[in-house]
Amino acid sequence: MSLRVRVSMSMVLLLIMSLITTPARAAAPGDVVSAQPTTVYLLPGKLLEVPVNAWHLLYNSTSATGSLNTVSGTLLVPKSGYPLGARPIVGYAVGTHGLGDQCAPSVSMSQGREAELALVSLFLLKGYAVALTDYEGLGTPGPHTYMAGISQGHAVLDSIRAATRVSGAGLSDRAPVAVMGYSQGGASAGWAAQLQPSYAPELRLKGVAAGGVPADLHAVADHLDGGSDFGLAAAAGVGLDAAYPELNLQADLNDRGRALLADAADDCVGDLGKLSGLSFSDLSPIDLLNQPKWLARLGENRLGATAPRVPMFLYHARGDQIIPLSVGSTLRSEYCRAGVNVRWTALPAPDHVTGAVEGGPLAIEWLALRILGLPAIGNC
Secondary structure, three states: OOHHHHHHHHHHHHHHHHHHHOOOOOOOOOOEEEEEEEOOEOOHHHOOEOOEEEEEEEEEEEOOOOOEEEEEEEEEEEOOOOOOOOOOEEEEEOOOOEOOHHHOHHHHHHOOOOOOHHHHHHHHHOOOEEEEEOOOOOOOOOOOOOOOHHHHHHHHHHHHHHHOOOOOOOOOOOOEEEEEEEOHHHHHHHHHHHHHHHHOOOOEEEEEEEEOOOOOHHHHHHHHOOOOOHHHHHHHHHHHHHHOHHHOHHHHOOHHHHHHHHHHOOOEHHHHHHHOOOOHHHHOOOOHHHOHHHHHHHHHOOOOOOOOOOOEEEEEEOOOOOOOHHHHHHHHHHHHHOOOOEEEEEEOOOOHHHHHHHHHHHHHHHHHHHHOOOOOOOOO
16 A cells, blocks of 8 residues: 555544544524525515515524523625625614514514614615514514513624624624614613623624613513503513513412413514503512512613613603603613713603604614714713
8 A cells, every 4th residue: 555545544534533523513692593585575565675685594592591592583784785894784673573473573574564674774775784683582482581681682692693604695793783772672782782792792893772771671660550551561571481480470470460461472562452551460469570589580681780881872752651761861870870981862752652763863873973983972
């Protein structure tokens, strides 16, 4: 046997041994499980296709309790090139859609009934890619962990990571990154900002815009208790219970509460009005939210205890009937005391939804300036 043949056989044996002895890399947050091309529409009936390259994603993320999970979402990338270097990536955190899988943003976009595409389109027109998470359990098996902020922040950051790993999307892991959200999305954006330095430090996050932020869930629940939007507070209870099994909400409900919340468990946001006017006392014989187990988890999911390291644009409607202005202004004060570069805007909007409409374009322009590298001027 010639020396060349012996060397070649040795190399083959070494290669085989390395394949046998080298374990496969464990799944990690941000890994793409699947990326299927899809189409998104602006109008019902699939009348107006959004002219972008789009993928429906399944990607790995991290639950509120630290377990690896799989989350769905959508990636939108303009078909035209981006002339200023690496195409920026925006992690867009949607507001409340509901608890059932049929409510997921990825579903509503594919059917032409996603209202937030009006704001998302403003990013696309600038040439930015946009990653929209469905959040944990909304569009994937299992219950939606609605308003579990830590889980939602992870899902936003991992949607951006996943976007850079989609074959054919042409996105760089060195791209400038921004995050935006309103309402549930505002909480998710805030959590993404707070978690990013420890959870996803490799992302080149330039700024975060968060509007109508339910930063203190206990305060918001107290405000909604007995009111016309009580369904949102009840849904948050269902979502937190899904995130933290030790809360065991079912055990603390009365028969009426179990029936009502079971019926609402797959509702979209427009259906939650069936709970209008109810109170937590109608659902349970005990003071639910002031139980030690609830106080602990509500405190854990209260924004403001950790200072983001990037500039923040916070906006809130003066007439917000769902998230009191005081909740947003308290978050602003806490961030300011911690040295965060905060730009705060109290909008003249008379209600929660109008706040999203008035504040969204302001937030988008503010983020565009951060992506360009211009300094942020706060007003603490």
